Amino acid sequence: MNIERTRSERRIVALEIRPRVIGFVVFDERTRLVDWGSRKYRVRTQTLSKVLTKKLNVLLDLYVPSAVVVRTREVRSRTARRRIDIVTGILRAEAKRRAIKVQILSTKAIRRRFAFHHCTTKQEIAGLIAGWFRELSLKLPPKRKHWRTEDSRMILFDAAATALTFLEVSPTKTKSTAD
């Protein structure tokens, strides 16, 4: 990753794309967490494009980021993979229309970046991020039991991990918006 380029990014939106929901975080000035949340689109694949374009437009028009960062994932299900591909395609088109860069990061790169902090599991990474950003700490889900599905709140931490990997920052003390 080009360090000089990423350092010049003023505001980024990091997305965690799932087949039926998108998680997002918005960072301003590298370590200022501006917004976070998720947008559901539990619609048929045929109507996905229309619904999602609207949701993405709101996000991109509101924050006017310099880059959108997305993590690539290995998805076994063909249907899920197709939906994720559609979402990524819409995102690329909308970003291109606004001259916004789309950066794709691999899961491996994110894991490698957090391994530096001795965090190897998703739960450990989420715990570390919750420690850095107090506003996210209340969203930290309890450790998942192996027979349970993933907590829906984990999507926020996945998006935050993607953003922090892209920005190459380890905020020991996060910058408040009051600063």
Added chain:
Amino acid sequence: MKERELENYLRSHRRKSGLSQRQLGHLLGYDNEVQVSRHERFEAVPPLDSALGYHIVFRVPISALFPRIYEDVREAVEMRLGQLKISLQSSAVRGREAETIAQILVWMMDRRDRDMETDEY
């Protein structure tokens, strides 16, 4: 594309506080959440009493809550101050008018010194 500051950081501060738009609207004296939502989406600039209300609720200076508006106003005022200074320096008046002009120019110098001191910190 030159990136600028966000118009305001109201949504960010509200989300950090955990307040809902309706609760914040109520604190500011609104009947519902509509106005807060419009301010957060940069669709409307809040009136002075609401801006002060946001400042009181979040304990954040208005210049930090509304950085873009602040920067626009600051640049415009500083530019006009510069123009005023040039016109005052080039004026050829005497007597009481000259005293008034001197007072303004001294105040401008003090103001600039104060700015430099603030920058040092």
